[in-house]
Amino acid sequence: MKLIVDKLGVRRDGRAILADLSFTVEPGSSLLVLGPNGAGKTTLLRTLAGLLPATAGRLWLEGGKSDQSLGELCHYVGHLDAIKSSLTVEENSRFWQRYLGGTGPVDVALAGFGLLALKDIPAAYLSAGQKRRLALARLLLAPRLIWLLDEPAAALDQEAQAALTAAVTARLGGGGLVIAATHQPLDWPNEHSLRLQPTARAA
Numbered sequence: 001m002k003l004i005v006d007k008l009g010v011r012r013d014g015r016a017i018l019a020d021l022s023f024t025v026e027p028g029s030s031l032l033v034l035g036p037n038g039a040g041k042t043t044l045l046r047t048l049a050g051l052l053p054a055t056a057g058r059l060w061l062e063g064g065k066s067d068q069s070l071g072e073l074c075h076y077v078g079h080l081d082a083i084k085s086s087l088t089v090e091e092n093s094r095f096w097q098r099y100l101g102g103t104g105p106v107d108v109a110l111a112g113f114g115l116l117a118l119k120d121i122p123a124a125y126l127s128a129g130q131k132r133r134l135a136l137a138r139l140l141l142a143p144r145l146i147w148l149l150d151e152p153a154a155a156l157d158q159e160a161q162a163a164l165t166a167a168v169t170a171r172l173g174g175g176g177l178v179i180a181a182t183h184q185p186l187d188w189p190n191e192h193s194l195r196l197q198p199t200a201r202a203a
Contacts, residue, residue: 001063009056030188035196041181049076075144081135085124102142109140128155149180
């Protein structure tokens with residue numbers, strides 16, 4: 001199944017953030033969305049996830065199930081970690097697993113990002129990099145065909161970046177698609193890039 005975006009346009013508050021944007025992502029491919037601040041990278045990911053409406057063009061998954069929206073097939077991890085500080089690492093993970101409809105063992109997801117030894121620690125005590133790893137562990141808690149990642153490597157040390165690359169490699173090896181907005185080189189398998197430029201114009 002491949003993702004097709006054809007002449008996509010998105011407007012917010014009367015301004016064009018994305019205009020006439022077209023691209024295709026094949027199964028097993030990763031797409032890095034590049035560009036300066038304000039170019040619309042986060043807007044693109046949120047639109048693909050179904051969190052923002054497209055105002056022009058089309059986006060669809062060729063070969064996807066007709067009874068599922070594109071957003072239902074996506075994992076979206078934004079630049080905010082969406083972690084409850086008063087809950088432990090394990091409790092945060094179990095919440096997201098229930099919310100996402102996952103059924104696998106939480107410990108496997110935590111181990112995948114080096115967090116198993118910290119599972120009983122309140123999230124408030126985690127470093128910025130550990131919080132980012134906890135947010136990314138959600139990717140392993142429930143299966144999704146498409147991963148949409150906003151600055152996924154922010155605050156990650158080399159070991160955590162290697163864990164992220166391993167998770168992405170496994171997802172791509174299973175025929176999934178990964179799209180990431182990033183300012184950092186990621187060096188992922190079957191990697192392509194899409195560069196955006198600011199297009200905001202008044203209505």
